[in-house]
Amino acid sequence: MHKDLATLTNQHTVTCDLCIVGAGAAGISMAMDWLDAGKNVVLLEAGGFEFDVETQSLNNGTNIGQRYYALPATRLRFFGGTTMHWGGYCTPLDPIDFEARPYVLHSGWPISFTEFAAFLPAASKMVEIDNETWDLDTYIAGKENYTPLDLNPSVYYSKLFKFSPPTRFGTKYRKALVASTSITVYTHANLTDITLDEEGKVVEKVQAKSLNGNKMTISANHYVLAMGAIQNARMLLVNNKQHKQGIGNHNDLVGRYFMEHPEVKTGQIFLKRPQSMKLYFFDYTKIKMYSELAIAEAAQRAHGILNVTAALHPKKLSGDWAWINKLPEDGKESYDFWVQAEKQISASPPSDVDTKKYLAYQMQIRMEQSPNPNSRITLDSKKDKLGIAEPILNWQLTELERNSIKDMHTLLGKELIQSDVGRLHAPEWVFDTSLEWPATLGGGWHHLGTTRMHNDPKKGVVDANCTIHGINNLHVAGSSCFTTAGAANPTLSLIALTLRLSKHLKQLITK
Ligand SMILES: Cc1cc2nc3c(=O)[nH]c(=O)nc-3n(C[C@H](O)[C@H](O)[C@H](O)COP(=O)(O)OP(=O)(O)OC[C@H]3O[C@@H](n4cnc5c(N)ncnc54)[C@H](O)[C@@H]3O)c2cc1C
Structure with a gap:
C-alpha cells in the first residue's frame, strides 16, 4: 500500500x-x-x-x-x-x-x-549479484585471461569485487x-x-x-x-x-x-613482464566482477596495518621498457627515476586493456579508517x-591511517621485488607521514x-x-x-x- x-x-x-x-x-x-x-x-x-x-x-x-x-x-x-x-x-x-x-x-x-x-x-540477492563463492581462485577458475599477479598470498592477494547492476x-x-x-x-x-x-x-x-x-x-x-x-x-x-x-x-x-573509507591515488606499479590484467580492469558496465590488490590478514596483523585495497588502473607507457631490469631494488631511493618514468605515462587509461597488455598501473587505494x-x-x-x-x-x-599507507606501500614494494613481478613507485607523501594528505584525498561516500x-x-x-x-x-x-x-x-x-x-x-x- x-x-x-x-x-x-x-x-x-x-x-x-x-x-x-x-x-x-x-x-x-x-x-x-x-x-x-x-x-x-x-x-x-x-x-x-x-x-x-x-x-x-x-x-x-x-x-x-x-x-x-x-x-x-x-x-x-x-x-x-x-x-x-x-x-x-x-x-x-x-x-x-x-x-x-x-x-x-x-x-x-x-x-x-x-x-x-x-x-x-540474502544480501547478495537484494543487490542482484550472484550468490557464488567470494574466493577469487574458485570464482575465476576456467575464465580465460583472468590472471592474478603472482604475489605471495600471505602478504598480498587479489580480492574479489562483484558489481550490482x-x-x-x-x-x-x-x-x-x-x-x-x-x-x-x-x-x-x-x-x-x-x-x-x-x-x-x-x-x-x-x-x-x-x-x-x-x-x-x-x-x-x-x-x-x-x-x-x-x-x-x-x-x-x-x-x-x-x-x-x-x-x-x-x-x-x-x-x-x-x-569513511579514505580513497586516494598513491603509487604506480610497473610490471617487469607484460601480462593480462583483465582481472583488475575497471569496467563494471560490461564485466560484472573485478579485483583489487589487498593486504593479507597475516600481514596486517604482523605489521599493524589497517585493512586496505588498491584498484589498479592501467596506464599507457611509451618508450622502451627493457630498462626496468636496471632499476635499484628500493622504490623510494629511485624516486627521481620514477618521476621521469611517470612523465612517460599518458593521463588516460587505455580502453583496450582486456586485449592488450600494459606494464604500468596507477594505484587508487580505499582504506579502513580507524574508529x-x-x-x-x-x-x-x-x-x-x-x-x-x-x-x-x-x-x-589519525596517524594510524598515514602509517598504514606508508607500511602497506613499503611491504608491496618489497613483495613486488621478491616475487620478481615488478617495481613500485609512490609519491613522497606516502613515505613521509609529516607531509599533508594530498589534495586528491577523498572518501568513498561511505x-x-x-x-x-x-x-x-x-x-x-x-x-x-x-x-x-x-x-x-x-x-x-x-x-x-x-x-x-x-x-x-x-x-x-x-x-x-x-x-x-x-x-x-x-x-x-x-x-
Ligand atoms: C556517489 C555514491 C556512490 C556510492 N557507491 C557505492 C558503491 O559502489 N558501493 C557501496 O557499497 N556503496 C556505495 N555508496 C554508499 C551507498 O549508497 C550507501 O552505503 C547506502 O545507500 C546506505 O544505505 P542506507 O539505507 O543506510 O542509507 P540511504 O540509502 O541514504 O537511505 C536513507 C533513507 O532514509 C531517508 N530519510 C532520511 N531522513 C529521514 C527522515 N527524517 N524520515 C524518514 N526518512 C528519512 C532518506 O530519504 C533515504 O531514503 C555510494 C554512495 C554515493 C553517494
Missing part, C-alpha cells in the same frame, strides 16, 4: 507491529523481508518517489573537519535513498574486520564474521512494496519526533511531518531507524525532550566514531525547513560508525542485535552500527546486518 503524507490532510494516526524509518538500502531490504510475514509494517520515507530539490535541502549540513564532499551530495533523500546514485561495488567485510586488534583502538565487534556472513547470500532500490522494489497489503509505504513522511515512555526506556510513538505541514503519529511495537549514518545520529541527538543529551546518548557516544571518537556528527544551531537542527560533520583521521555496536553501553550505542542500549524497542539498521569500517564498500555488508536484525525482530514480534 502507498500513502502520501503530503496529501493526507487530517491528523493521521496509525498503529503497527513494526515501523521502519528510511527507504534506502537498509530500510527497503528490511521491508522486503517482511512482505510475507503477515504483520502490519509501516515504512516512512522522507521524500517522494522522485528526486525533488526542496526535500533534498533537508540533507544540508556543514563540514568542519578534514576536507570532504558537500553533505547533500553524499546522500539522497527520496524513495530508494542513496542507492539511486550508488556505484554498485560489492565485496563483503573480511574476517579480520570483526577482530579486536591491539593496534586498532576501539576495534572488535560483538558478533563474529560467521554470524554476519550467514546473511550475505547497480540496483536502484527505489525502482526495483517499489512495485512489490506498494502492492503489499501488510506494508504501508508513507512518502513525504519525515521523522521528526521520537517520544519515550515516562521511564525513558520504551518508544511510545513517533511523529512524521511533510514539508507542506501535514503530520502523522505512528505507534508501533518496534521501531527501526534506517536513515543513513549521519541522519540516524542526528535524529537521536535532536530528540532530547526526555533525555537531554539525546536518545541512546547516556555515554556521549551517539554521532562519535564517524568513519576515532573525535571524528563525529554534532548539531548546528542552524535548522532545516522542518525546524530540525542541521548536522555538523567533523571528519578526523558513512559509518555513528551508532557503533558494542556489548558495553559505555563503548557502543547499539548492542549485538542493533538495539539501542536501554531502549528495548528501538533498533538501528545500516552502517552507522559498524564497530570498525573494514576497507570494503559497505552496502552489501550493511544489508546483511539489516537482514540479521530483521530475523531478530521476527523472533520478538511473532512471539
Whole structure:
C-alpha cells in the first residue's frame, strides 16, 4: 500500500507491529523481508518517489573537519535513498574486520564474521549479484585471461569485487512494496519526533511531518531507524525532550566514531613482464566482477596495518621498457627515476586493456579508517525547513591511517621485488607521514560508525542485535552500527546486518 503524507490532510494516526524509518538500502531490504510475514509494517520515507530539490535541502549540513564532499551530495533523500546514485561495488567485510586488534583502538565487534556472513547470500540477492563463492581462485577458475599477479598470498592477494547492476532500490522494489497489503509505504513522511515512555526506556510513538505541514503519529511495537549514518545520529541527538543529551546518548557516544573509507591515488606499479590484467580492469558496465590488490590478514596483523585495497588502473607507457631490469631494488631511493618514468605515462587509461597488455598501473587505494571518537556528527544551531537542527560533520583521521599507507606501500614494494613481478613507485607523501594528505584525498561516500555496536553501553550505542542500549524497542539498521569500517564498500555488508536484525525482530514480534 502507498500513502502520501503530503496529501493526507487530517491528523493521521496509525498503529503497527513494526515501523521502519528510511527507504534506502537498509530500510527497503528490511521491508522486503517482511512482505510475507503477515504483520502490519509501516515504512516512512522522507521524500517522494522522485528526486525533488526542496526535500533534498533537508540533507544540508556543514563540514568542519578534514576536507570532504558537500553533505547533500553524499546522500539522497527520496524513495530508494542513496542507492539511486550508488556505484554498485560489492565485496563483503573480511574476517579480520570483526577482530579486536591491539593496534586498532576501539576495534572488535560483538558478533563474529560467521554470524554476519550467514546473511550475505540474502544480501547478495537484494543487490542482484550472484550468490557464488567470494574466493577469487574458485570464482575465476576456467575464465580465460583472468590472471592474478603472482604475489605471495600471505602478504598480498587479489580480492574479489562483484558489481550490482547497480540496483536502484527505489525502482526495483517499489512495485512489490506498494502492492503489499501488510506494508504501508508513507512518502513525504519525515521523522521528526521520537517520544519515550515516562521511564525513558520504551518508544511510545513517533511523529512524521511533510514539508507542506501535514503530520502523522505512528505507534508501533518496534521501531527501526534506517536513515543513513549521519541522519540516524542526528535524529537521536535532536530528540532530547526526555533525555537531554539525546536518545541512546547516556555515554556521549551517539554521532562519535564517524568513519569513511579514505580513497586516494598513491603509487604506480610497473610490471617487469607484460601480462593480462583483465582481472583488475575497471569496467563494471560490461564485466560484472573485478579485483583489487589487498593486504593479507597475516600481514596486517604482523605489521599493524589497517585493512586496505588498491584498484589498479592501467596506464599507457611509451618508450622502451627493457630498462626496468636496471632499476635499484628500493622504490623510494629511485624516486627521481620514477618521476621521469611517470612523465612517460599518458593521463588516460587505455580502453583496450582486456586485449592488450600494459606494464604500468596507477594505484587508487580505499582504506579502513580507524574508529576515532573525535571524528563525529554534532548539531548546528542552524535548522532545516522542518525546524530540525542541521548536522555538523567533523571528519578526523589519525596517524594510524598515514602509517598504514606508508607500511602497506613499503611491504608491496618489497613483495613486488621478491616475487620478481615488478617495481613500485609512490609519491613522497606516502613515505613521509609529516607531509599533508594530498589534495586528491577523498572518501568513498561511505558513512559509518555513528551508532557503533558494542556489548558495553559505555563503548557502543547499539548492542549485538542493533538495539539501542536501554531502549528495548528501538533498533538501528545500516552502517552507522559498524564497530570498525573494514576497507570494503559497505552496502552489501550493511544489508546483511539489516537482514540479521530483521530475523531478530521476527523472533520478538511473532512471539
Ligand atoms: C556517489 C555514491 C556512490 C556510492 N557507491 C557505492 C558503491 O559502489 N558501493 C557501496 O557499497 N556503496 C556505495 N555508496 C554508499 C551507498 O549508497 C550507501 O552505503 C547506502 O545507500 C546506505 O544505505 P542506507 O539505507 O543506510 O542509507 P540511504 O540509502 O541514504 O537511505 C536513507 C533513507 O532514509 C531517508 N530519510 C532520511 N531522513 C529521514 C527522515 N527524517 N524520515 C524518514 N526518512 C528519512 C532518506 O530519504 C533515504 O531514503 C555510494 C554512495 C554515493 C553517494
